[in-house]
Amino acid sequence: MPDTLIRNGTVVTARDTTRADVLIQGERIREVRAGVAAPSGAAIIDATGMYVMPGGIDAHTHLDMPFGGSKSSDDFETGTRAAAFGGTTSIVDFAIQGRGTRMRDALDTWWKKAEGRACIDYGLHMIVTDLGECGLEDMDDMVREGVASFKLFMAYPNVLMVDDATIFKALSQTAKNGALICMHAENGSVIAVIIARALAEGKTAPIYHALTRPPRAEAEAVHRAIAMAEIAGAPVYIVHLSSEDALNQVREARDRGVPAFAETCPQYLLLSIEELERPGFEGAKYVFTPPLRPKEHLPKLWDGLKQDHLQVVSTDHCPFCFEDQKMLGKDDFTKIPNGGPGIENRLQLIHHYGVNAGKLSLNRFVELTSTTPARIFGMYPRKGEIAPGSDADIVIWDPGASLTISAKTHHMRVDYSMFEGFQVKGNARTVLSRGEVIVDNGQWKGKPGRGAYLKRAARGGAWR
Ligand SMILES: [Zn+2]
Numbered sequence: 001m002p003d004t005l006i007r008n009g010t011v012v013t014a015r016d017t018t019r020a021d022v023l024i025q026g027e028r029i030r031e032v033r034a035g036v037a038a039p040s041g042a043a044i045i046d047a048t049g050m051y052v053m054p055g056g057i058d059a060h061t062h063l064d065m066p067f068g069g070s071k072s073s074d075d076f077e078t079g080t081r082a083a084a085f086g087g088t089t090s091i092v093d094f095a096i097q098g099r100g101t102r103m104r105d106a107l108d109t110w111w112k113k114a115e116g117r118a119c120i121d122y123g124l125h126m127i128v129t130d131l132g133e134c135g136l137e138d139m140d141d142m143v144r145e146g147v148a149s150f151k152l153f154m155a156y157p158n159v160l161m162v163d164d165a166t167i168f169k170a171l172s173q174t175a176k177n178g179a180l181i182c183m184h185a186e187n188g189s190v191i192a193v194i195i196a197r198a199l200a201e202g203k204t205a206p207i208y209h210a211l212t213r214p215p216r217a218e219a220e221a222v223h224r225a226i227a228m229a230e231i232a233g234a235p236v237y238i239v240h241l242s243s244e245d246a247l248n249q250v251r252e253a254r255d256r257g258v259p260a261f262a263e264t265c266p267q268y269l270l271l272s273i274e275e276l277e278r279p280g281f282e283g284a285k286y287v288f289t290p291p292l293r294p295k296e297h298l299p300k301l302w303d304g305l306k307q308d309h310l311q312v313v314s315t316d317h318c319p320f321c322f323e324d325q326k327m328l329g330k331d332d333f334t335k336i337p338n339g340g341p342g343i344e345n346r347l348q349l350i351h352h353y354g355v356n357a358g359k360l361s362l363n364r365f366v367e368l369t370s371t372t373p374a375r376i377f378g379m380y381p382r383k384g385e386i387a388p389g390s391d392a393d394i395v396i397w398d399p400g401a402s403l404t405i406s407a408k409t410h411h412m413r414v415d416y417s418m419f420e421g422f423q424v425k426g427n428a429r430t431v432l433s434r435g436e437v438i439v440d441n442g443q444w445k446g447k448p449g450r451g452a453y454l455k456r457a458a459r460g461g462a463w464r
Pocket residue numbers: 060062316318
């Protein structure tokens with residue numbers, strides 16, 4: 001691969017904003033400073049008027065994920081390609097341990113899903129459904145394979161939910177092996193009772209998905225997760241935090257110096273519960289968990305991002321097509337596949353509604369969408385940084401580019417957009433993954449299978 005010199009751009013990292021050129025040799029960044037001379041034969045990319053940022057890292061995606069006889073509509077090829085179009089150059093997806101099986105089997109299964117398909121680098125979290133006889137041993141084994149984080153569910157009884165003893169054992173194991181527990185925090189047992197009541201009363205429309213999962217059920221589980229982590233002496237990371245109630249729990253813990261972390265997603269920052277009341281069955285497009293909340297929650301979450309009560313923006317990308325998948329729940333909201341598409345639009349939305357709207361600085365934008373997820377999940381400084389030695393995962397961002405988000409033009413393999421018609425300013429112009437241009441001016445230049453598995457390090461460092 002010839003050297004590449006990115007010239008005349010503004011380098012934006014989590015720390016600072018500077019005018020500098022970036023020299024790339026092979027897959028890595030070699031030099032970052034003003035006035036780098038082009039080596040002979042180097043490819044030159046002119047970035048006048050552009051931001052040169054570390055590629056986005058989406059720490060929460062579900063590609064090719066089985067769900068009740070169906071599966072999420074993006075696989076590792078279509079999903080990672082769509083991610084790249086939006087400036088994301090690494091993802092961390094989830095392998096799912098089947099009850100009564102070894103975690104190694106799940107890891108092998110998910111490696112196979114990604115092999116030959118992934119267009120950008122990918123890591124894997126392991127969803128733990130059962131610790132059984134060998135679960136704790138398996139966790140250590142996974143850490144050696146670069147699976148430095150585990151997800152546990154406090155929701156979805158009889159499917160994914162685990163009891164507090166399992167959660168506490170897993171947390172205690174990570175206190176030793178340095179991995180991070182990610183929690184889906186909702187009180188699944190209470191929610192199951194509320195759902196059963198709703199169905200008995202004939203309440204089957206999509207809106208009841210949201211009304212049966214109250215914010216307090218989320219806050220209670222966040223509180224319990226953090227308390228158990230404190231007792232175990234381990235950090236904890238709350239996934240897809242959606243409500244003010246839950247945010248207050250994280251803030252309270254962090255104020256006491258507890259290593260609790262949380263992410264939120266664009267849908268919780270930009271959409272509210274009214275979406276589920278759209279006419280016909282359209283509300284099903286907005287059925288995911290936790291649900292959308294009343295409008296009052298949205299500014300609180302933005303404020304949480306600003307104040308560092310929330311550290312990461314991910315997408316929880318888990319697309320299901322409206323026509324043939326969401327329709328499964330036409331007569332019963334509990335049969336609607338839970339999930340929505342978003343992997344492509346994360347940077348566009350957070351840049352526009354965060355940076356352009358004056359809620360976040362450019363540096364904070366990079367921190368939330370790239371640098372902090374790299375740190376927390378054990379990829380830093382290889383990922384999430386523009387500095388000598390880091391992988392040349394770079395987004396050349398055009399802050400003036402106008403885009404109307406639409407299912408007609410997006411690259412995700414799904415027949416609707418949650419953000420249909422949203423007009424944003426700012427988009428990825430050129431995207432490099434390990435030194436290779438994979439997106440340029442709306443053209444796809446990458447190849448499926450070029451994305452590599454990311455072996456992530458335990459003790460990522462965010463809590464040291
Ligand atoms: Zn998820």
